[in-house]
Amino acid sequence: MRLLRFPGEAPAWTALLPRSQPAWLLPRRAWPTERLARKPSRVACLQPAGFFGVLAMLMLVGGTALAQGPTYGIGTTPTEENIRAWDISISPTGEELPPGRGTPEEGALVYRQKGCAGCHGREGKDGRAPRLVKREAEPSTDPWDLGRILPIRAPYATLVWDYINRGMPLNREGTLTADEVYALTAYLLFINDVIPDDAVMDAKSLPKIEMPNRDAWAPLPDWKPGMPRLQGYPY
Numbered sequence: 001m002r003l004l005r006f007p008g009e010a011p012a013w014t015a016l017l018p019r020s021q022p023a024w025l026l027p028r029r030a031w032p033t034e035r036l037a038r039k040p041s042r043v044a045c046l047q048p049a050g051f052f053g054v055l056a057m058l059m060l061v062g063g064t065a066l067a068q069g070p071t072y073g074i075g076t077t078p079t080e081e082n083i084r085a086w087d088i089s090i091s092p093t094g095e096e097l098p099p100g101r102g103t104p105e106e107g108a109l110v111y112r113q114k115g116c117a118g119c120h121g122r123e124g125k126d127g128r129a130p131r132l133v134k135r136e137a138e139p140s141t142d143p144w145d146l147g148r149i150l151p152i153r154a155p156y157a158t159l160v161w162d163y164i165n166r167g168m169p170l171n172r173e174g175t176l177t178a179d180e181v182y183a184l185t186a187y188l189l190f191i192n193d194v195i196p197d198d199a200v201m202d203a204k205s206l207p208k209i210e211m212p213n214r215d216a217w218a219p220l221p222d223w224k225p226g227m228p229r230l231q232g233y234p235y
């Protein structure tokens with residue numbers, strides 16, 4: 001039995017009491033030491049476990065409560081047609097392209113009828129909106145140096161179709177038919193010397209066009225969560 005006793009420590013005989021002895025049975029002076037001795041262990045391991053445990057339980061209970069919540073009758077399940085109307089992006093391979101067709105000649109007409117000329121200029125230049133026709137340059141000029149011209153810069157012709165279909169005419173987006181978008185794409189590719197004037201654009205021919213800038217884009221690495229941003233990425 002130890003003879004030395006630290007101030008505030010319970011008298012040695014209390015060690016004989018069973019461990020589960022309620023605190024009020026111990027002599028008064030032993031209480032503060034008891035509490036102090038326990039505190040660190042509570043802080044260090046019991047508390048976080050307890051906190052996260054409670055959190056997990058709350059989430060579980062909350063989730064169950066939500067899952068069992070009443071039905072309010074708000075909203076409707078989207079129909080196949082709704083989803084088709086929203087899901088309009090076209091990939092490089094053009095699998096999602098709708099049926100339809102158009103030629104450069106038809107496109108020239110649509111370009112004027114649908115007001116493209118009003119913003120982009122009658123010839124695709126000198127309008128308020130960006131130029132759509134490349135500037136005069138040697139055939140050997142690097143496509144990057146021809147200006148920001150989507151029908152030249154885009155690595156895939158399907159992107160030109162997708163852009164016009166989703167974004168143009170500005171403020172009246174979504175008003176063009178598939179045929180009109182094919183025709184406009186054909187027209188813009190033609191005035192930029194990417195396709196000849198007799199080419200017909202449809203879901204089959206458009207993805208096959210070899211764009212002048214096709215191989216001048218850096219391949220994007222597969223991004224996985226936690227990976228650092230691309231070097232030089234501005235945001």
Ligand code: HEC
Nearest residue numbers: 114115116119129130148149150151164168169170171184
């Ligand atoms: C109200 C004016 C307006 C009309 C009408 C309009 N555009 Fe545009 N267009 C713009 C503006 C502004 C931009 C640039 C948008 C941007 O940079 O975000 C643009 C961009 C474009 C681009 C991409 C340019 C590039 O090289 O980056 C294409 C292609 C295009 N328009 C085609 C058309 C076609 C085809 C029509 C007719 C169906 C049309 N636009 C009608 C204003 C207009």
